[in-house]
Amino acid sequence: MDTPSQQAASTIDPALLARVVKGDVQAFSQLYDQSSTLLYSLALRMLGNKEDAAELLQDVYLEVWRKVSRYDIGRGTPLAWLVTLTRSRAVDRLRARSSRGPQSMGAPLDGDSHVPDRGPNPFEAQADQEVHTLVMGALAALPPAQQEALELAYYEGLSHVEIAAKLNQPLGTVKTRIKLGMTKLRESLRHCWDQGEHL
Amino acid sequence: MTHEELEEAVPLYAAGALERPERQALETHLLSGCVSCHTALKEYQAVAAVLPFGLQSTPPPRTLKAKIMAARTAPVMEDAATEQQASRPSLEPGEWMNHLFPPESSTSIWSLRWGLGIAALGLLVAGASLAWNSYTAMTDSTAKLQALQTASQEQAAKLASIQQQIREREQTIDRLKAETDQQRTEAMALKEQLIQRDAELEDLRLQLVTRSSPPQAAHAPEAELAALLHQSTAVRTISLNGSEKAKGAAGFLLYDARTHKLWLYSINLPTCPKGMHYQIWAMQEKPVSMGSFHNHGGETAHRFITHHPNLSTVKRFTISLEPSGERSAPTGPIYLTSQS
Secondary structure, eight states: OOOGGGOOGGGOOHHHHHHHHTTOHHHHHHHHHHHHHHHHHHHHHHHSSHHHHHHHHHHHHHHHHHHGGGOOGGGOOHHHHHHHHHHHHHHHHHHHHHHHOGGGOOSOSSSGGGOOSSOOOOOSSHHHHHHHHHHHHHHHTSOHHHHHHHHHHHTTOOOHHHHHHHHTOOHHHHHHHHHHHHHHHHHHHHHHHHHOSOO | OOHHHHHHHHHHHHTTOOOHHHHHHHHHHHHTTOHHHHHHHHHHHHHHHHGGGGSOOOOOOTTHHHHHHHHTTSOOSHHHHHHHOOOOOSOOTTHHHHTTSOOOOOGGGOOHHHHHHHHHHHHHHHHHHHHHHHHHHHHHHHHHHHHHHHHHHHHHHHHHHHHHHHHHHHHHHHHHHHHHHHHHHHHHHHHHHHHHHHHHHHHHHHHHHHHHSSOOTTSOHHHHHHHHHHTOTTEEEEEEEEOTTOTTOEEEEEEETTTTEEEEEEESOOOOOTTEEEEEEEESSSEEEEEEEOOOSSSEEEEEEOOOOOGGGOOEEEEEEEESSOOSSOOSOEEEEEOO
16 A cells, blocks of 8 residues: 555646545545645745645645546646645635735744644655756756746736836836746756656 | 737746736637647646745645545535635636636635624525526526527528429429420421421422423423412512513512512523623612622523512512612613513
């Protein structure tokens, strides 16, 4: 039987989702084991505190359980679907949070409350470690301005208009930075999904 | 937006950096079936999907999985209310992937009061959903009935069109049949005329044979032919006698009363001198020219006269030798003339 340490988020099989569609609890459990670390890391990065991240993750997985039949493989891999869903719900929370003002921020990352239960560690599966290395390298190869624009869009949930205002840069410059950054990442990572089965 | 602008917006879309109108425009374009943009989006979406691998890996709380597995079977009260909410955040990155999942609005911060309110709203929506289902079922039936009626009307229109085509073809067939009948009638009439002509010719031939034996040496050939033609009641013969200028010449005019055709036969007229011709005259109150002809030698000459006056008004016919060119009255010597 597989253990979480052997199951890579980067190799989630669409057949696993097909089993979840049929109400297979074991498949749902395996899906959680394969993807939860990646999704939680994303939620934590976007929301900034572990309580909100955990709550978000719970909402995401329950939504997956209830509505997995709506997953359309023609529009992306299972991983892309889970990441997009998690990120989208996190952006919802960031928007709701910003509309209520800064006083509603949850526990910050700094301090004892941010310490994860098992502590930060590399991705356990070999395949995920390789992807981690590739993505880190690809991101490091980007100019800092492109990195910054991408991070504000992807992790902060800001539109190019909001990023331009925040950085006090022309809108066209920001759009170009994001576009160039994404294009360079695509070229750097192309062989990653050329070789991988499910990424 | 042009296709180029939409294509350039794909990486921003995957990164979640587009404003709502731009995002909606691109999604509409994608749904229209643009293959190149769809392919590009899948690649950029794959980039966006692996970006979290660049984060520091942090496992979730140990107790979270148990909480999720336990909550999995709990009844969901907020589903209906959530799906009915029309107000969405201003930015929903990755809608192309997320289109099946309407965003929730800060469920984590619901207070008990809001929770109760939403629960009540859920019951209300459930009732409305039941009513809506009934309404949609009725609407479906109505729509199906309308579709059947529309299909029936289309078939009736096609049938009417086919019937009209059949009527038009029947009219065409009737017209062709009438034309065929008329042509058949005309052909029968022509055939009868031909039979009659054959009979007349046969009669004439028999008379000619009868007259030709025993031979009558005293009669000139033209006299015999004139006498022969006299036997036919339909043909009137007018004899022409030679004048002092041509004592050996003779001739006659044959007039077919049925066809109103007139022929001239002449015998032994002298050859026309150069620059001269014979001109035929119908002598009435004033002379009327009926045409001219040349005689280049030979015993006989004949001519079909196309224009002639009513023969009942003609006093006599003459043929004179005239210089070339039409004359309004005889100026030259008379060669042939009929009796008054």
